[in-house]
Amino acid sequence: MSESPVIDVLSDPLFDPHVRxxxxxxDLMRLTVERAKLLxxxxxxxxxxxxxxxxxxxxxxxxxxxxxxxxxxxxxxATTGNQQLAGNALLAHGSPAQIEAYRDEIDRxxxxxxxxxxxxxxxxxxxxxxxxxxYRHDDRSLTLTTPSDxxxxxxxxxxxxxxxxAMVLARLVVDGNDEGHHWFRVPLRPSEGAMPxxxxxIRRADPKGGLPGNQTGMLHFDQYRISLDALLSGWAxxxxxxxxxxxxxxxxxxxxxxxxxxxxxIFPVTGAAxxxxxxxxxxxxxxxxxxTSGKTLLSFEHxxxxxxxxxxxxxxxxxxxxxLIEQWTSRYxxxxxxxHGRPLHGLTSAAKAHASWAANTALxxxxxxxxxxGFHSHNEIVTARVDGEINTTFGGDNNVLCYESIRIVAKNxxxxxxxxxxxxxxxxxxxxxxxxxxxxxxxxQLLLRRWRETRRGALCRPHVHASCSAAxxxxxxxxxxxxxxxxLRLLHAVTCLLGLADHLTAEGLLDGPGIRxxxxxxxxxxxxxxxxxxxxxxxxxxxxxxxxxxxxHPDYVHRTVTAARDTTPLHxxxxxxxxx
Numbered sequence: 140m141s142e143s144p145v146i147d148v149l150s151d152p153l154f155d156p157h158v159r160x161x162x163x164x165x166d167l168m169r170l171t172v173e174r175a176k177l178l179x180x181x182x183x184x185x186x187x188x189x190x191x192x193x194x195x196x197x198x199x200x201x202x203x204x205x206x207x208x209x210x211x212x213x214x215x216x217a218t219t220g221n222q223q224l225a226g227n228a229l230l231a232h233g234s235p236a237q238i239e240a241y242r243d244e245i246d247r248x249x250x251x252x253x254x255x256x257x258x259x260x261x262x263x264x265x266x267x268x269x270x271x272x273x274y275r276h277d278d279r280s281l282t283l284t285t286p287s288d289x290x291x292x293x294x295x296x297x298x299x300x301x302x303x304x305a306m307v308l309a310r311l312v313v314d315g316n317d318e319g320h321h322w323f324r325v326p327l328r329p330s331e332g333a334m335p336x337x338x339x340x341i342r343r344a345d346p347k348g349g350l351p352g353n354q355t356g357m358l359h360f361d362q363y364r365i366s367l368d369a370l371l372s373g374w375a376x377x378x379x380x381x382x383x384x385x386x387x388x389x390x391x392x393x394x395x396x397x398x399x400x401x402x403x404x405i406f407p408v409t410g411a412a413x414x415x416x417x418x419x420x421x422x423x424x425x426x427x428x429x430x431t432s433g434k435t436l437l438s439f440e441h442x443x444x445x446x447x448x449x450x451x452x453x454x455x456x457x458x459x460x461x462x463l464i465e466q467w468t469s470r471y472x473x474x475x476x477x478x479h480g481r482p483l484h485g486l487t488s489a490a491k492a493h494a495s496w497a498a499n500t501a502l503x504x505x506x507x508x509x510x511x512x513g514f515h516s517h518n519e520i521v522t523a524r525v526d527g528e529i530n531t532t533f534g535g536d537n538n539v540l541c542y543e544s545i546r547i548v549a550k551n552x553x554x555x556x557x558x559x560x561x562x563x564x565x566x567x568x569x570x571x572x573x574x575x576x577x578x579x580x581x582x583x584q585l586l587l588r589r590w591r592e593t594r595r596g597a598l599c600r601p602h603v604h605a606s607c608s609a610a611x612x613x614x615x616x617x618x619x620x621x622x623x624x625x626x627l628r629l630l631h632a633v634t635c636l637l638g639l640a641d642h643l644t645a646e647g648l649l650d651g652p653g654i655r656x657x658x659x660x661x662x663x664x665x666x667x668x669x670x671x672x673x674x675x676x677x678x679x680x681x682x683x684x685x686x687x688x689x690x691x692h693p694d695y696v697h698r699t700v701t702a703a704r705d706t707t708p709l710h711x712x713x714x715x716x717x718x719x
Contacts, residue, residue, distance in 0.1 A: 144183050145204045146682045149211055153177065156687075157702075159212065159352065160516055164345070165300070167214075168354035172251060172301045172331075175218040178208075179248035184219045186226025187246045189402050190471040199464045202409050206460065209410030210417040210685055213526040214352030217533075220406055221296035225252035225306040227399045232322045232371040241324065251331060253295050253302035255358055260289025263536045265320075266393055270309040270360065272323055272370070276381035279367045283309065283325060283338075283360040291357050294344050298356035301331050305358070308396060311370065313383040319392040322371040325363075338363030349525040400534065401484045404491040405463050407530040411498035412456035414523045419453045420681040421520065421691045422446060422505045423672060425512070428693040436508075437669055440662065446508055447665040449501045450675060451631040456494050458618070459611040463490055485547030486610075492537035492544070492600075493607035495530035502527065509690060517702060518690040541599035545590055548606070552587065566652045568633065568660030572616055572625075575632030578648055579609035582639060585646045601642045608635040623674045630664040633657050 148154065153174055159167060178184045187194040188201040209216045226245035229238060244250045261267050269290025273282045285291055292298075298305060307325045311318045328335045335341050340359040347355065367377060374395065375385040387395055426437040426446060436442050463486070470483050502524040506513040513520045531537045562577040569575045583605040590598045612635075615628050636643060637657050643649035668675055689698035 143200075143204065143207070143682075144181065145178070145207055146684060148178065148181065148183065149207070149682070149684045151177075154211070156211070156519075157517070159522075164351050167352045169300060171212070171214050171218050171352035172297065172354070174215055175222065176248045176251075178215075178219060179222065179246065182247075184208075184223065185246040185248075186223040186230060187242070189223065189227050189230075190467055191227075192230060192246075195471075198468060202405055202460065202464055205406045206409035206413030207682065207685070209406075209527075210413040210523075210681075212352060213410060213414075213523070213529075214350045216406060216410060217296055217350060217353040220403065221254045222248055222252050224254040224399060224403055225304075227402065228254070228306040228322050229324070229371065231398055232373045232396070233324075234372045237324070237368070237371060237373075250303050251297055251301040253298040253305040253327065253356075253358075255292040255295045255298070255305040255325075256308040257292065257294055258289065259291050259293035259357065260287075263532075263539050265308065265397065268308055268310060268320060270307065272307075272309045272311050272321070272365075274311065274313045274367070274377055274381070274383075279377075279381075281323070281365050281367055281369055283307070283323070283363040283365055285359045285361070291359050293357050294355050295358055296353055296355055298327065298341055298358060299343060299354040301354065302327050303329070303331060306371075307358075311375070311383070313377060314381070316383070318375070318383050318385070319389050320396040321375055321392065322396060323365070323369045324371060325360075325365060325369055327358075336363070349528060401487050402467075404487045404534050404540075405460075405467070407534060408456065408463060408490050408494040409460040411494040411527070411530065412453065412460045414527055415449070415453035415456060415498050415501055416679045417681050417685050418502060418505045418520045418523055419446075419450045420676055420679045420686060421518065421688060422508050422513075423450060423676060423679075424686070424692075425509055425690045425695070427672060428695075437672065440666065442508065443665045443669045444662050445504055447627075447668045447675075448630060448634045448661065449504050450668070450679070451627045451634065452497055452501050454624075454627055454678060455608075455611050455615065455631045456497060458615040459490055459494060459607060461618075462610055462614045463487060465614075482547060482551050485544045485551075488535065488540040488547075489544035489603045489607055491534060492531075492540045493603050495527070496537060496604075498527055499524070499531065512690055512695070512699075515689075515699070517699070518688050520690075538596070538600070541603045542596065544606075545587065545599045545602050548587060548602075549591055562648065564648060564650060564653050565656055567656040568663075569629060569636075569657070572612060572629050572632045575629070575636055576609050576612050576616075578636060578643065579605045579612070579632075579639075582643055582646060582648055583609060585648075586642065601639055604635070605639055605642075608632075620678060621674075623668065623671045624678055626664055626668050627675070627678070630661065630668060633661045633664065637661065 186192060188197040190198055205216055229241055245252055258269060269286055271284050305325045305327050307323045309323055311321045327339055338361050342357045344355040344357050374387050377383055427435055429436045506520050506524055512518055516522050562581055583602055586598050586602040612632055619625055640654050689695040
């Protein structure tokens, strides 16, 4: 395992993983903020490391770090992510004076920030944002208002107890004219844990289905008076005469405001990869020492055929993460994310949807492969499954992002581009991974053509899966780490084709014998990879601190029993234990 500052931090007593199951929800939320503060104070995370920040050379490390933090606790990534989103909003939309004044307090989390964009009645559809900020020239102030219940800011991370400021997305109204979407730096409370200022109402957004350590609130602004300098004025100002000025056309102001969300969508991808690597390693280790009928679980063909494709998926998502890192670091300086329609925005949206769906499906499989033990929270698999489920709608609904992606690809690809010669249909399995990539790329192109003709929403998701799978497999092929890695890569290619078999068949790229051949090949490759399970574990490269769970060790029964809390006295009165 390569050295990383975050791995040392996770060994700190402050990050004891069992505390999650011992504290009440409110205390756990506060603890998560303290953990986030330590990470920011040490410079391990922070918005200045995003593309466009002063430390953007550390962007690759930040993305990988966020993955391991997700593997530890997705609530922690949500908490740090809200702080960094707020910081990116400042860097992208603030004036030089505002950036100079506030960048360090956000980047180092000296002040806790919330990121208030989503509204309860609108969700992903931010273009209909209802929150308004009315300018009053008499005292050059702004009045922030929530005009109706459906405009309440909802699922706002860090806001319930801790955030002293929020970056709020609202419509700016000047002289009765709606000037569109702008960002505002809004004070919420005088200090952490204090009551909100008059005019600010913060209510619980709990109970949630998961992420108990992520404090989320619902914000109402009741004619809340704030100073004009709350308006982030990098590209919009109100002059001394009270006139609104901006060089950005009205329509583009909304698109400019959404630029922050593109980088945010990288973190569910790296999180999915690291969570799946951790849970795959735990399950693989368990399968080598758990015995039934005198054989280890990994000795059973059906078990291998379920587990090894998931392991390959984990490595595939790691390559998808690295592909995103490479694309962002090479293209961001010349392709800033200010408008929808940019290829980098489309790629990131597609990757977020592909990775979060893939991880959720795989975690179901891993939980079952560990039987009842997989349902014990101390083994982390069911915990990761429940917490990670939110990623299909967090940062944008996956179905919407799939539409965004295919729309952008269509916009940036010639409509009359000739299709390549159809690849030869496999009949006995893939002869090489390249053959699988060609099939996936051909399918993506055919689905794009059909989408142009029909605009059918059902084509968006398979197009995303085919294009992302082809891209990550190309990246994997260029960075292979030996024969075992090659077999896992081929196994993933076969698994991708089987997952898209109905579309491949409909487009004439696959037939019945081909499907049967792929099933046989998947079984054979799973057997071969299982034989080298020790090397597979090395390829997963999971830090030891994240494998300190009962199931990852041969003495998992002893560890589970030792950790269990005894509620029955050793010398209970006669009949007491029985009656209980």
